[in-house]
Each structure stands twice: as C-alpha cells, then as structure tokens.
Amino acid sequence: xxxxxxxxxxxxxxxxIIRAKNLTKIFGDLVAVDNxxxxxxxxxxxxxxxxxxxxxxxxxxxxxxLSPMTSGTLDVFGLDVTKNARAIKSRLGVCHQExxxxxxxxxxxxxxxxxRYFNMSPxxxxxxxxxxxxxxxxxxxxxxxxxxxxxxxxxxxxxARALLNAPELLILDEPTTGLDPQxxxxxxxxxxxxxxxxxxxxxxxxxxxxxxxxxxRLIIMDHGGxxxxxxxxxxxxxxxxxxxxxxxxxxxxxxxxxQSRNMEHEDLGHRLIINTEDGxxxxxxxxxxxxxxxxxxxxxTLEDVFLKLTGRELRK
Amino acid sequence: xRFLRVWERNLIVYRQNWKISxxxxxxxxxxxxxxxGVGLSxxxxxxxxxxSEISYMIFIAPALLAINIxxxxxxxxxxxSFVRMYYQKTxxxxxxxxxxxxxxxTGEIVWGATKSVIAxxxxxxVISLFGLIRYPEGxxxxxxxxxxxxxxxxxxxxxxxxxxxxxxxNLPVFLFITPMFLFSGTxxxxxxxxxxxxxxxxxxxxxxMVNLTRSLSLGIVDMSLxxxxxxxxxxxxxxxxxxxxxxxxRLIK
Numbered sequence: 008x009x010x011x012x013x014x015x016x017x018x019x020x021x022x023x024i025i026r027a028k029n030l031t032k033i034f035g036d037l038v039a040v041d042n043x044x045x046x047x048x049x050x051x052x053x054x055x056x057x058x059x060x061x062x063x064x065x066x067x068x069x070x071x072x073l074s075p076m077t078s079g080t081l082d083v084f085g086l087d088v089t090k091n092a093r094a095i096k097s098r099l100g101v102c103h104q105e106x107x108x109x110x111x112x113x114x115x116x117x118x119x120x121x122x123r124y125f126n127m128s129p130x131x132x133x134x135x136x137x138x139x140x141x142x143x144x145x146x147x148x149x150x151x152x153x154x155x156x157x158x159x160x161x162x163x164x165x166x167a168r169a170l171l172n173a174p175e176l177l178i179l180d181e182p183t184t185g186l187d188p189q190x191x192x193x194x195x196x197x198x199x200x201x202x203x204x205x206x207x208x209x210x211x212x213x214x215x216x217x218x219x220x221x222x223x224r225l226i227i228m229d230h231g232g233x234x235x236x237x238x239x240x241x242x243x244x245x246x247x248x249x250x251x252x253x254x255x256x257x258x259x260x261x262x263x264x265x266q267s268r269n270m271e272h273e274d275l276g277h278r279l280i281i282n283t284e285d286g287x288x289x290x291x292x293x294x295x296x297x298x299x300x301x302x303x304x305x306x307x308t309l310e311d312v313f314l315k316l317t318g319r320e321l322r323k
Numbered sequence: 324x325r326f327l328r329v330w331e332r333n334l335i336v337y338r339q340n341w342k343i344s345x346x347x348x349x350x351x352x353x354x355x356x357x358x359x360g361v362g363l364s365x366x367x368x369x370x371x372x373x374x375s376e377i378s379y380m381i382f383i384a385p386a387l388l389a390i391n392i393x394x395x396x397x398x399x400x401x402x403x404s405f406v407r408m409y410y411q412k413t414x415x416x417x418x419x420x421x422x423x424x425x426x427x428x429t430g431e432i433v434w435g436a437t438k439s440v441i442a443x444x445x446x447x448x449v450i451s452l453f454g455l456i457r458y459p460e461g462x463x464x465x466x467x468x469x470x471x472x473x474x475x476x477x478x479x480x481x482x483x484x485x486x487x488x489x490x491x492x493n494l495p496v497f498l499f500i501t502p503m504f505l506f507s508g509t510x511x512x513x514x515x516x517x518x519x520x521x522x523x524x525x526x527x528x529x530x531x532m533v534n535l536t537r538s539l540s541l542g543i544v545d546m547s548l549x550x551x552x553x554x555x556x557x558x559x560x561x562x563x564x565x566x567x568x569x570x571x572x573r574l575i576k
Contacts (some may be wrong), residue, residue, distance in 0.1 A: 034576065043485060071419050073415075073418055073419070073575065075575065075576065076575055092423075093421045093423070094421075096419065096420055096421045097420075097421045099419070101419035103412075103415065103416065103419070105412055105415075107411065107412035107413065107415055107416040108416075109332070109336075109411065109413060110411060111336040111339070112332075112335065112336065116335065119417070120331070120332045120335060121420070122327075123332075124328050124417060124420040124421065124422050125420055125421060126325065126328070126421070163507045168416075172420075209479075
C-alpha cells in the first residue's frame, strides 16, 4: 500500500516538500525520536498524531531547525535543514502551540513587527498585516492589546502571523486546542481555503476530529517511532472497521453473546465497545435483546484507531 | 544586520512608554545631587582626586552617569530579556523565522546598550545644568555608554542564560551590582578602602567606568584613560560571545 503510494507520487514527479530519513533525536538517555522516515508532498495536509511523549514536538522542532537532529537526514523544500536553515525558514510558517504573541504590542503591531523578521519592507509588512487581519476576521480588533483578546482570537492571530511571509509550508502545533466550536470551525475553514490555494500543511494534533477532517495522510507515533501511516479513512477501515456499538453497563449475557459470535470488541468494564463492518442489523439485535438503554451506534473514527494502537493507559 | 529587526521591536515597545522611561534619568540625578551634593557636601568638603581638589558634587556626578550606564544595560538584559525569553516566549517565536539565535541575542544586547545611551544622554543634560561637566570632553561619555552598555548587557545576558527562574537574579544584583554601586569609587575614592578591598575594586567593571566618566567630566583626555577603555573592549570581546554561547546552550536542545 505504502509502496504503491510512493510510486504514484514519484510518477507524478512531485518531489517531497519534506523528506525525513532515519531521523533520530536523543536527549541523554531518552530516545525521543527513533529512526523515523516519512515524506510530505506539496499541496497535501499531513498529520502527526501520537500520545504525550511520542516524539511529535521533537520531530516538529527538528523541522524548523530549533532542535538539531542526532542523526539521519531531513530535507525541507529539497534543502538540508542543517545547512540551509535560513532559506527554509523564510518559506515556512510556524503556528506554535503556545500563544507566544507579544503582549507589549497591539494586534496589528504584532503582525507588522513580526513581518520585519523576514526582512519585509515596512510598507509590505503593513499591507500583509492588513490583508491577514481581514482574512482572519480580526480587523475590528487591530488596535487592541493582545491581552484583551479571547482565546479564539489569539489563536487566529497566531495563525495569521504564521502566514505573513506567504509560506509554502505551514506547520501547525495544536492549532485549535481549547477553542470554542465556532472558532475551531472558522480556523478549519481558513485552513481549507489556504490548502485549496496550494499551501502544504503539517499538523500535529490531539484532536482526532481535526485530524480526520483536515489530513490527507497521517502518521501515528508512539515512543519515538511511527506505528502506522496512511489516509485517515483507510486506517479506520483497516484497524477498527466501519461501525462501533458502545454499550454502557453491559450485562453478562451480552458479553457471552459477543464472545460466542467472535466479534471484535473491547471490554472496559463499565463500557463495551464492539467493532463491526455493518452495524445496522447487529445494533438492532443488541438493543432489542441485550440492552434497553445505554447503547449507541456510531461510525468508527480516527480516535478509535488511535486508542487501539496506543492503548488507553495514561502517559507522562 | 538582521539583529536590527529585533532591536527595532524593542524600540517600538519603548516608544509607547517613553514618557515613563524618561522619568528616572531625569529625576535620579536631581535626587542624588541634592541629597549627597547639598546634604553631604557640607560634611565632606572637597575631595582630593588625582592631585587636585574637587567639590564633592563634581566628584559624584560622573559616578551617577557610570552607574546609569551599568544599570540600564544590566537590568534590561536580565529582567526584561528574561521576561521576553521565558514568560512571553518571544524568542521561541522569533526562532521560527529566518532570524538566528545570534541575531536575536545581539539585538537584545545592542538594545540594552541603547537604553544606556538614551538614559545617559538625558542624565548628562540634567547634570550639565548643575555645571558639573566639562565640555566638549564630556560628550565622549555618550559613545562610552555604547561600549559600557554592551559590556554590562552581555554580562546580564549571561545571567539570563543560566538562571532557572527570575528570583535568581537577586544573586548577581546583591552580590555584584549593589557592592559595585557602593564601593567602585562612586561616592568616595577607592583609596579610602583598605588595601585588600582596593585590589578587589580594581577588578570590577564599574570602577573602571567611573574612572573613565570622571576623567571625561573633568576634561581629562589622555593615556590614563587607556587601561579602563581596554578593560571594556576586552570585556565586550569576552562576554558578548560568551552570552551567545550560553543562550545557545539554554535554548537550542
């Protein structure tokens, strides 16, 4: 499957916008990133998922040159990160996890001052700032102090800031974590518009909904390595099937029934999760005979894949 | 030259608060000169300095300038830089842009020196109203503030790179800055100190800065300025790269 994908891309002679090969990062005794290899192609949205401590942040930091790699090769835009950091960063946009905006400056000043770090002229900085403020619906707050903004607005401002240099690749670290639904959907819409214009996106997130909506392909990391790689819907089909039936407080008879039919399931004590390809008939059977209330059917999601592959134990 | 972009950011923020920033260098000399000059002068009388007798006010005025150069750069590159680096995460954001860490730290240190120059220029103006500075030699104090600012700022930046939290700045402030403020030939000649203390004082940067500002204020421009000047040139050459090295170790992992 993976080889076929690579050949497909090679045939279209698209050279990857990111190429990581045997990428490793070791901090003392800790192997944070363990010999991983992946490619991101122009125009796609690529996701990096994983539990806490999986190595996502370390990988991302190596991408924009903040953290030097221990071994391996990493090319962005076909350039080696160890040698061409400046050239790479001028074509890159980074939307950090923290809102590291400048509290001493207004909304518009934050953008104008930041543009100058890319050596944009003051005039260009002003024009870009105004255009991005409109794009992110922040125009009406352009003279506000950053500290007066709501969480959603701050996030949109960080995203606007990442776009100042009209990057070819946008790196997003938890872009919508903690946002209200309206802000989240607005951010997704903006990202969708940017992607349609050709922007390549690399996103790291815990929000599985976000990952399955936005990502064309993704990897799930754990303990520094890549567990799986693929398209969201293919991973879902491959690992958890099509439908999920969840039963609260399952009875022993239900458990016996599930086992007798050799159904793929997960027994969490107070909850029973059943994976199946076609849930309709099964759901009717279960809800009629084994539980009056407390059972639902839903489609399998990326979160189910994630939890199946990385387990339900708490991390770090 | 991209460090100028970082410097520019600090300047834009400073300009918003310039009215407040101008107050200390305007008022401080008044307070000290009135308290020590008017208050203590009568008790102290004249001070013997390099063979001649000078009034106590003339003796301490240049020390106020030297202290100002030190404090502005040092506190800007400790507390203010630390807040930017650690609490606001401004440096993290900058490092995702084409700026290098070297450029960021250079911009910060040059900004610290800029604050020294601005504050010193204002203070020089105020002190001159008291007629305590000889011109044109006194004007050389302004370029001196540049090199002094870079040296003291670099030292401050080294502490910013190594302290775990902001409270730890108390250590260099109380073990280094405050003793210098009192004992570097500022409010009394170091010859009044016991011999062992004089040996220590000679090693301290503020002692040399005070000597330089005092000489310039008295209109003395000759080879006697050379050792002090070399001290600061060497300090810059040593501490500036060291500050960058330490910050590298802190931020790039």
